[in-house]
Structures are given as C-alpha cells and as structure tokens.
Amino acid sequence: MSTLTEETMPPAPARELVRSWLRTPDPEDLGAVYAELRAAGPLVRAPWGAFLVPGYQDVRRALVDPALVMLDAAWRDERTPGWRASPATSALCDSLLMQNPPEHPVNRRPVVAALTLRSVTALDGMIRAQVRVAVEQFVLTLRQDRAADLIDDLCKPLPAAVLCRLVGFPGRDAGLLAGLASVISTGGEIRRPLDELLAADQVAGQLLCYLEQFTHQRDRSANGPALGDVTFSVDQLFALVVAGLITTTHLLGNLGDRLLRMPPEQQRSVTAPEHRAGLIEETLRWDPPVKLATRRADRPTVVGGRPVPAGTVLHLMIGAAHRDPARYPDPDHFDPGRDHRPGFPFGQGGHFCPGAALARAQAAAFLESFAPHLPAVRRSGRLVRRAGPSFTEPVGLPVSAARPATHGF
Template identity: 35%
Template structure:
C-alpha cells in the first residue's frame, strides 16, 4: 500500500489494535516517507532519534493550532493540554519543565523504591485473595492501574480515597492525543478535562491553606511566589498532565509486558529465576510493544532527513512503535529478546520532550514484574486480553488472569 493509504489504515479500528503490519508496509518506502502535502511519516530508528533531538522541530503550539483549527480553544481538553509542558516549546517548555523536574531527580526516584514495593505487594496479595478459588482476575483493574496511579498520586499529594475516581476521566481525556477523534470521544474528553481541572483547582486551594511535602505544593508556591514562573492556567494544566502521564503509560507497560511473559512462559521462568535481569526485561518490553506508539512534530524551518527534504511548516508523524522494530537497528525485531545488546527503544521519546517520568516508570516495572512472578508462580492467562482501540497510547482494556 502507498504511504497515504497506510496512514489511513493506521487510524482504522483494525490498525489501532495491530499496527505492526502497517508499520512494515510503510517501512518498505523508506525510513522517512512523504504521505501527503507537507506531511511526512518516520519509521526508521536512526531518523526518529535524530529528529526528536533536532531543535528545528517543534510541537504544535497555539500559533500553529490556530492555523489548522481556529475553534480549538472551545475544547477544554485540547485547551488544558495546550497549556502544559506537553504541548509547549522553549522557552515556555523549559520554564515549566524545570519547575517539575526537582521531583524526578535520580535520588528522589531511587527513594521511591520502598513505596513502590509496598504498594505492589499489597496489590499482589489482593489479587491472590480475589482469585484464590480460580476466579479470573482483571490484571489491568487490580494491578496495572492502581500501582502507577498510587505512586503518582503520592507524589502529587492526592488522597488515596480519590485515586479510583481518576481512571475513566483520564482515559477519556487522552482520546484527544489520538490521530482521529470522534465527536463522542471529544465530548467525553472535554468532560474529563473539566472534571480534572475542577479537582485540581480544589487541591490547589487546599495546599494554599495547608502546604505539604508534595509536587502540588511546590508548583503552587512557584505560582504564588512569582506569577511569571507559572500562570494559573499552566499550574492546573501541568497538574492534570503530570497525573495522566504519570500512570497511563506505565499502566500500558504493565499490561503489554505481562501479556508477553504469559504468552512466552520461558521468559517468565527466566525472570522469576533471576530477578536481577528485570532492567533488561523492562527495556525489551518497552521496545517490543511500546506503551506510546507515536508523537508528532512540525518543522519550524526547512531541513532534510538523510535524502528526504522536510519543508518549513511540514508535519511529521514519528512512529515510535515502528522505530522500535526497525530491522536496520534491531536484529529479528519481531522477537522478544531481553538479552539484546545496546537496546535503545524510543518509547519515552527524545530531546527536550523526553518523558520526565521515564525513570519512575522503569523503577515501578523493575520492582513489579519480579514480585508478581515470585508471589504468583501459577499466574496465567484466563482468556483473551482485550485491546483498547487506541493507537497513540497502546494498551489493554482488560487482561484476565488466573493467579494459580
């Protein structure tokens, strides 16, 4: 199929559930291909890695969005995300990211290991109790969601009782990150964004009354101390994005990774026998079935990628999931192989927008998978997992397991 047809297939329900054959078809046209007027698609690992680091490529900001969709400010979901670091370029992106980065230092992340282990252990015991009689347990609901949401909510200072409330609202909001959004999904995303913004507005007021040792308090104090460092809209937008990004991708990493281990039990046995190999396993899980499959950029000036010219103003769809299976970079990329040398997946992006919480997501997975396999040695699939019909954020809606 030609590149434009392949992109159309990607946003179909079938393409969203299994994009890898379409990536392979796109790759036949080259690592960077033109798929429409001023629209390019990137499937090559080297090209994607270079382009994500190129300062001439920017994310879609207000000015660019005004040209493409003048009514975008009428969408609370799009408006809130646009005010966050996720959809900002320097110097605004640099300013906002610096304020949050202090929470994600290597020392602070390392200090979270005990918190992660304690919460993961509690969730595993809950799975064992609920599935003791052989009843299937939904891994996504019982572990893959509550662990990362518990961790990011602890960092933000969100009360434990409120955490289940976030799941559907966050899932609704992230629909606006997809390539194609239906009117129904956009309406749900707008409702989710409004609910989340209202929640964090109240949490901000609470932290002004009673400061705490959490990220919300730090951002509130940055806003109140100097409004030029963080506007009110940016404060709320970044709290929402930090919450959503802090668990959506890690939830998908847990589901995608466990599905591979249960379908290839020799790998589960090897990790169970040697839990110190967890970092290698997690890296390969990220490569093999990336929780984030794509990102986009716009060329602020004319450039070239290899022999492919990129005009000023052109949009680039960087397919991270395709780059992670590029045979020019990975031997037998369709094979799950934790022993790969020089394994460098692009699942967390690259350049200035490299995922702020990447080290935390890795830590959670490196703690969780050996614990699951050790405490639940009979863990196995209890039915066919159900994929979410999303492409950008790839994961499972349900993953039924028996705990043994």
C-alpha cells in the same frame, strides 16, 4: 528548500498502507506493517497531508532537531479558529505536554527536578511498598472471586496509587484519577472519533476542577506527599496525571500479559533480579507507551535525507523505529537479552518523559511482587487494547485463578 519538489516529494499517499497501520493496534501484527512503511521510503505521505517517519535513525535525529516543534496553542490559533472549544485539547496544549520554548523548559523544570533518577531511587522503598500492597490486594481478590481483570484491577489503579502518594492526592482518589486520565488521553490521538472526543472534553473539565481544588487545599499532614514540599501548578499536575498514568499502565499491562503467556521456566528466568531490567527494556522496545510523536517544522530542515519546508507536519513513528532491522537484528522477535541502547521509548530531547525513571521503578517493583504469584494466575481471555495509533495501552485482560480454591495460593 521552501517546498518539496517533484524530485524529492515522497510517493502519493499509500492509502491502504496507512489504513492498515491505523487499524493495527496489536504489536504482534505491527511488525509487517512497519516493514512496509519503511520500504515505502523515509517519508511516507499520509492522506491528511502529514508525513510518517518510520526509520530508526531518522526518528532519533528528528526527536532532537530544534527545527521540529510541537503543534502548540499558537499554531492551532492560526490554523483552527475555535479549537479551544474543546476542553481536552485546550488542557493538553496548555500543559507542558504540548508546549514549545520558552514556556516549555520553564514549566518542565520543576517536574524534572522532582523526578530525577536520584530522587526516584531514594523513593524506591515507598514505591515497592505501594506496589506490594496493590499486588497482594489483587491476589486476594482473585483468590476470593476466582476471576479478575489484570488491567482494571491492578495495572491501571497501581500507577495512580503511587502518584497519589508522591504528590499528596488522597489515596481514595486513585481509581478516579486513573479513569479520568484514560479518557482524556484520547484527546492526544491523531484520529479522534467524535464520541470519544466529547467524552474527553467532559472529563477534562472534571480533572481540571479537581486539580484546582487540590492546589488550593493541599494536604500537608503527616501523610502528605512523598516528594516533600514540591509545589506543582495545575498544568504540571495535569501532565503528571494524564501522561504519567497512561504510559505506566501501558508498561505494566504489557509486562503482565507477556509473563502470563510464558511457560513457567521462562517466567522464573526473566523475572530473576538480574534479568528484570532486560525484560522491561525489551517490553518498552517491542511496544513503546507512545508510538507516535507529532512535530511540525518551525523552519526548513532535513529529515530522512529529504528537504522539509517550514509548516510541514511529521509523525515520528517511535514504534516503527524500534522495529527497524538496521538497528535491532530480528526486530520482531522478543528478546530481553538484546542490546537496547540507545532506545527512546519515552521520547528524546526536550520532550523526553520526565517520569521515565519512575515508570521503570514501578515496573521493577511490579515484577518483584507479581512474579511469586504467577503460578496461581492464568489468562482467561484476550488482551484488549485501545485502537490507537499513538496510544494502544491495554484496557482489559481477563484472568482467573489457576488452581482450585482448596489448594490455595
């Protein structure tokens, strides 16, 4: 099993199919692309030599396969001399986001312990209060200006405000942190335009300096961190800022866009307390915050029934897996009432997102606070997304007041 033989080798690179996938960030259009990729086989060879894995069962098993590991710093040292000249890539690899055992479980443990479901549930009141304040401020802006951007003015700064309260960052820095996270996350893409990578490199240094200063001058006043005396390292805080803010912004932006495209009766139905969880899970299935998980084979293994030699790079297509009709009937239909278990929108296995419960809690609070204001808000432009393909979070959604100012909200 040291090589992929002619009998087991997937077809030659389906260049146009892969290009189509790379050019399609909109989840409304991705269903057809995903179907073509699944039809091409369990492993689809990409022009750059890696393999795409689009099937639900194959992705699910691969995410927990101990033979498949991250493309960490040690791997890059062997393959790409000088890669550390990129501060963004270096910071990502030094964080728990891209580490492997034995460092990864050790560095991950404090974050997991701080963000358990029980811990997040205990903080529910604080989270709901933070979200309520943010939504009310957004509504006030919309009432006064008659126009706003749902992403820039609410869905992007909101998770940052919650994170500031959790770990003790100054609340005034929420906007700064949200902006830095958005730029740096481009360093984790499988395709990175030079200008975006240069911007990510510049901003990564800024964030690291901020975090280093914070760890040396922690605020232990009465307005200190809601998580208590938990002490995170710079690398752990880097992961919380970059991964935590991007994934939650993605979820909130998709929820807001989905709601604003629904008729009023459906809005009232899906935002009812008993239906909120289904809406959140279907939004995560339809367009997961991270559509791609890249791994390499540390030793020979089997994926999709095909032998995979050590050194092979695989792109596990979480987005495509969640549109697999073998698991989800009529997968391109948005159905909050469907059975979502077991999905993996936040990954699975050793790299399961430790902030999943926190993201879901913020989403539930967002629905609770935003739903009463839906009749007064309307879309005034198209949702704009990042190009992807790994991260396609909303970056802009113009909205306006639905009624004349004299009618109020």
